[in-house]
Amino acid sequence: MTEKxxxxxxMFIAEAPxxxxxxxxxxxTNLFRAxxxxxxxxxxxxxxxxxxxxxxxxxxxxxDHLYPLGKETSVNLTPYAxxxxxxxxxxxQPKHVIILMKRIAPDVKKAAIDAGASPSEILTTAxxxxxxxxxQVFINDISTWLRHMIDNL
Numbered sequence: 001m002t003e004k005x006x007x008x009x010x011m012f013i014a015e016a017p018x019x020x021x022x023x024x025x026x027x028x029t030n031l032f033r034a035x036x037x038x039x040x041x042x043x044x045x046x047x048x049x050x051x052x053x054x055x056x057x058x059x060x061x062x063x064d065h066l067y068p069l070g071k072e073t074s075v076n077l078t079p080y081a082x083x084x085x086x087x088x089x090x091x092x093q094p095k096h097v098i099i100l101m102k103r104i105a106p107d108v109k110k111a112a113i114d115a116g117a118s119p120s121e122i123l124t125t126a127x128x129x130x131x132x133x134x135x136q137v138f139i140n141d142i143s144t145w146l147r148h149m150i151d152n153l
Contacts, residue, residue: 009060010149011094013085013108014127015101016067024063027053031063031100034128034135038142042150059150060095064088066104066111082111089115096149098142101127 014031017023024032027049036052046052066081089097089112097112099105105124112122123145128138 007060008062008092008094010062010096010098010146011089011092012061012063012098012100013104014063014065015104016065016070025053030129030135031127034138035142038139039146041139041143042146061150062092062094066108078107082107083114086111086114089117095121096145097122098145099124100138 012035014024018026018029018031022029024035026032032049035056036046036049039052039056040046043055046055064085066078066085068084085108094117097108097117099108099122102124109119109122109124113119123141125141126134126137128135
């Protein structure tokens with residue numbers, strides 16, 4: 001029996017994962033809390049962090065990073081990181097790409113377009129850290145977009 005490939009509706013792209021102790025999929029980062037708030041604003045409350053993460057996965061959402069092995073300080077590595085991201089996008093073929101930081105948007109947009117994404121399906125929002133305003137912009141943008149991107153939930 002072959003395993004059915006998961007259909008990815010939304011590929012969220014952030015700059016870099018947290019440390020080994022702090023990571024979105026460990027449910028203990030600002031990004032996780034803001035993403036949960038955005039999904040709750042769009043779809044209603046979740047009973048637990050695990051319940052939200054299960055919904056996130058089943059909805060066809062994934063989180064990836066421009067720098068999946070950690071934030072790089074050398075600008076010279078950004079083109080390489082963007083090519084690697086484009087390769088992952090080609091494999092996943094997300095319907096929508098949401099960039100979670102304005103500063104990385106040009107590199108991620110190029111990667112997404114190189115991977116075949118339609119420019120109209122690539123959106124960018126603020127990263128939900130640094131200020132309450134960024135957090136609110138993130139939550140409002142994501143919750144609004146989710147209502148239009150995820151069907152039948």
